Amino acid sequence: MDMLNHTVQESMLGASMDLEIFQKCVQSNIVLLTQVVCRKLVIPDFEQFTLNINRLYENIRSIKEGEVANYIPQLAKVSPDHWGVSLCTVDGQRYSVGDTDVPLCLQSCVKPLKYAIAVNDLGTNYVHQYVGKEPSGLRFNKLSLNFQEKPHNPLVNAGAIVNCSLINQGANKAEKFDYIMQFLKRMAGNEFIGFSNATFQSEKETGDRNYAIGYYLKEKKCFPEGADMVSALDLYFQLCSIEVTCQSGSVIAATLANGGICPITGERVLSAEAVRNTLSLMHSCGMYDFSGQFAFHVGLPAKSGVSGAILLIVPNIMGVFCWSPPLDRIGNSVRGIHFCHDLVSLFNFHHYDDLRHCAKKLDPRKETRETQHKTVVNLLFAAYSGDVSALRRFALSAMDMEQKDYDSRTALHVAAAEGHMDVVRFLIDGCKVNPFVEDRWGNIPLQDAIKFERHEVVKLLTEYQETYVKRQMGAETSEEQMSLENLESMV
Numbered sequence: 001m002d003m004l005n006h007t008v009q010e011s012m013l014g015a016s017m018d019l020e021i022f023q024k025c026v027q028s029n030i031v032l033l034t035q036v037v038c039r040k041l042v043i044p045d046f047e048q049f050t051l052n053i054n055r056l057y058e059n060i061r062s063i064k065e066g067e068v069a070n071y072i073p074q075l076a077k078v079s080p081d082h083w084g085v086s087l088c089t090v091d092g093q094r095y096s097v098g099d100t101d102v103p104l105c106l107q108s109c110v111k112p113l114k115y116a117i118a119v120n121d122l123g124t125n126y127v128h129q130y131v132g133k134e135p136s137g138l139r140f141n142k143l144s145l146n147f148q149e150k151p152h153n154p155l156v157n158a159g160a161i162v163n164c165s166l167i168n169q170g171a172n173k174a175e176k177f178d179y180i181m182q183f184l185k186r187m188a189g190n191e192f193i194g195f196s197n198a199t200f201q202s203e204k205e206t207g208d209r210n211y212a213i214g215y216y217l218k219e220k221k222c223f224p225e226g227a228d229m230v231s232a233l234d235l236y237f238q239l240c241s242i243e244v245t246c247q248s249g250s251v252i253a254a255t256l257a258n259g260g261i262c263p264i265t266g267e268r269v270l271s272a273e274a275v276r277n278t279l280s281l282m283h284s285c286g287m288y289d290f291s292g293q294f295a296f297h298v299g300l301p302a303k304s305g306v307s308g309a310i311l312l313i314v315p316n317i318m319g320v321f322c323w324s325p326p327l328d329r330i331g332n333s334v335r336g337i338h339f340c341h342d343l344v345s346l347f348n349f350h351h352y353d354d355l356r357h358c359a360k361k362l363d364p365r366k367e368t369r370e371t372q373h374k375t376v377v378n379l380l381f382a383a384y385s386g387d388v389s390a391l392r393r394f395a396l397s398a399m400d401m402e403q404k405d406y407d408s409r410t411a412l413h414v415a416a417a418e419g420h421m422d423v424v425r426f427l428i429d430g431c432k433v434n435p436f437v438e439d440r441w442g443n444i445p446l447q448d449a450i451k452f453e454r455h456e457v458v459k460l461l462t463e464y465q466e467t468y469v470k471r472q473m474g475a476e477t478s479e480e481q482m483s484l485e486n487l488e489s490m491v
Contacts, residue, residue, distance in 0.1 A: 042091050042317055042365060049364045050095045056342045057085050057097045066326030066334035069306040074202035075105070078307070078325045083335055086246035088254035089318040092263045100246035103192070104323055105199050107305030108155070110239045111163075112278045112286065113252065115154040117183050118166045120260075120274040127166060130222060131159045135285045135292070143216045150222060155285045155303065157236075158213050158222075164235040165227035173231050177238050184242065189251045189264030194243035203237040210236065246321045253311050253319020256301075279313060283351075290330045290337075298340045299350035310336035314349050317365065376403045383411035383427075386420040391427070401431040407440045416445040416461060419454035428464045435465050 043049050061083055070076040084098035106113075118127050136144060136152035146152050151159035168179045185193045210233060218229040244252070255262045256279060260270030270278075282301035287294040294302060301313040308325035310333055320343070324335035344350045348361040379399065382390035391411070395401055404410055412433050415423035424445075427433045436444050446465065449457040 041093065042089050043093060045364065046089075046093050046095075052346060052362070053085065053087065053095060053343075054097055056339060056346070057083075060335050060338045060342065061098075063335050063338060064326075066328055068308070068325045069327055069331070072199070072202050072206055072306070074196070074199040075107075075307060075325075078104075080326045082308070083324045084246040085320065085322050085339060086250035087318050087320045088250040088263060090254060090258040090263050090316060093318075094247070094250070096247050096250075098246075099323065102323075103194050103196075103243040103245055104309060105196055105240065105305070105307045106242050106244060106249075106309065107240050107307045108160075109249075109303050109305040109307075109309050109311045110242055111155045111160045112282050112303050112311070113184060113187070114160070114163055114167060114180060114239060115281065116256070116270050116274045116278040117180060118154075118163055119277050120271045121168070122166060124273060124277055127154075127163070130162050130166065130224060133281065139289065143213055145220060145222070149220050151217070153281055153285045155281055157210055158217060161210065161214055161232055161236045162217060162222050164239070165223045165229075165232040169224065169227070173234060176235055180239060181242070183269070184252065186265075186267060186269045187252045187255045187262060188244065188248040189255075189262050191248035191251055191264070192243075192245050193248060195238075196241045196243050200238055200241035203240055204234075207233075207237060244321075246323050249309065249311060249321030249323075250319050253313055253321055255319070257313045257315055257317060257319045259316075279315065282311075282313065287332055288330050290332055294337075294340070298344050299352060300340070300344070302340065304332045304336070306331050308333040308336065310340065312340055312343075317349070375399060376405050379403055379411050380405055380409070380414050383414040383420070383423050384418060386415075386418070386423055388422050388426050391423060392430075395431055401427065402433050402437065404437070404439075408437070409439045410437050410445070412437070412445040413439055413443075413448055416449040416454060416457050417452050419449070419452065419457055421456055421460070424457055424460060428460070432468075435461060435468055 066080075068076055068078055068080050082099045082102060082104075084096070084100040084102070086094070086096040086100045088094050115127070130150060131154050132146045132148065132150045132152050134146065134152055136142070136146075136156055142156075143158075144152065145158070151162055153159050154163050164176075168176045171179065181193060181195070214229050214233045217223060223229060223232065251262065251264055254264075255269055256275055259272055260275040261268045279301040282303050283295055285291050286301060286303040288304065301315070303311045306327060308323055308327060310320075310322040312320040312322065314320065322333060322336035322339050324333045326334050328334050328337070344353075346362055348354060348363050353361060379391070379394055379401070381387075382394070391401075402410055410433065412424065412427050412435065415427060428435065435446065438444055443451075446458065446461040449461055
């Protein structure tokens with residue numbers, strides 16, 4: 001995308017683009033360009049959407065709460081002022097704000113990724129012979145197993161250590177690490193994936209609790225036959241020390257949001273089974289002891305790490321990667337949690353926001369004008385054809401039954417002109433629509449009924465207009481009476 005932007009800027013300045021350069025630009029952005037040409041972008045008004053994202057980012061920047069993780073010495077050196085947010089949609093639209101090109105360690109954000117790799121390679125049944133699927137209800141680094149004497153899930157330390165023994169079995173440590181690095185590189189669309197040896201050494205030197213967990217797992221025979229616990233633990237420390245930027249992390253998140261297909265390259269990296277399982281566990285277990293509250297308030301799969309990273313998935317829409325090192329007492333990024341809350345408060349991304357009759361939030365997936373046009377067309381066509389059943393469905397789905405077309409005509413205008421008594425009766429009795437709306441020529445529905453000699457409709461609308469006027473006058477009187485009563489009570 002950077003190459004494409006640079007080339008476009010040069011073209012605008014008068015530089016030419018030969019076929020070879022054009023092909024290089026198109027090949028790396030073919031998914032996005034195809035969606036643009038076909039007008040099928042998941043977020044049509046991306047500019048307006050990013051303005052809202054930027055506003056959320058700026059509002060949260062001033063938060064100074066939390067402490068940088070200090071039990072791993074290398075993490076304690078990171079500046080608490082870092083704050084970055086990157087997002088990547090499932091069709092490759094990108095936006096970043098803040099410190100999004102600074103390398104940071106994945107830490108626990110790598111746990112769902114290596115679980116996804118294990119399921120992709122070995123299948124669900126095999127992986128869950130060794131690790132459970134339930135939230136533990138305990139701290140992530142507890143020496144605890146479930147009733148089957150397995151780690152509770154792959155996102156606590158015990159489960160993640162066992163998971164390291166499952167991937168690429170039979171290979172040596174170097175081959176295992178390289179295999180996972182290449183996998184993550186593909187998930188990130190070949191963008192930045194690095195490694196911090198200093199953090200790795202720091203992890204090993206201060207990892208007494210994890211060594212204790214490892215020996216506890218070995219005692220309970222939690223590893224597959226022939227697996228070496230020390231090698232698994234070594235790989236565990238290495239994977240926590242893998243580096244990304246917010247930008248490359250957002251592509252990894254978008255690959256999960258896109259069902260395992262990287263939105264940048266179009267390559268299927270993970271199986272649908274692996275992605276479904278991973279998102280399910282992230283939803284229930286991904287945010288340490290805050291997982292239940294996060295699922296309740298945010299309603300999206302996510303995983304946090306003590307580096308201050310949060311990997312957030314909005315299924316079928318986008319992946320988000322936040323980074324701010326100061327953590328709350330549970331171990332989640334303070335600014336990151338605030339951002340996730342604010343994102344879902346503004347947009348209808350919560351898993352249950354799409355339920356009928358829920359409070360309406362912004363839906364960036366819809367092109368407002370186009371959607372409204374389709375709604376009006378459907379409403380007026382149902383009135384024209386006398387389809388009361390369709391109108392009843394529209395009304396039950398909270399559609400505005402007084403919408404107007406380009407001539408300012410409503411469904412009542414159309415039904416009155418066509419003489420559809422059932423439709424007119426439903427609109428006035430069931431929906432209580434306004435009978436005095438004027439179209440472009442200054443006509444109200446009653447005048448259309450008179451013009452086309454719909455005598456029964458004329459009689460019905462005449463009576464309804466009188467009732468409507470009385471009801472409106474009664475409502476005004478009631479409001480005045482309430483205001484008077486309120487004033488008297490205040491006095």
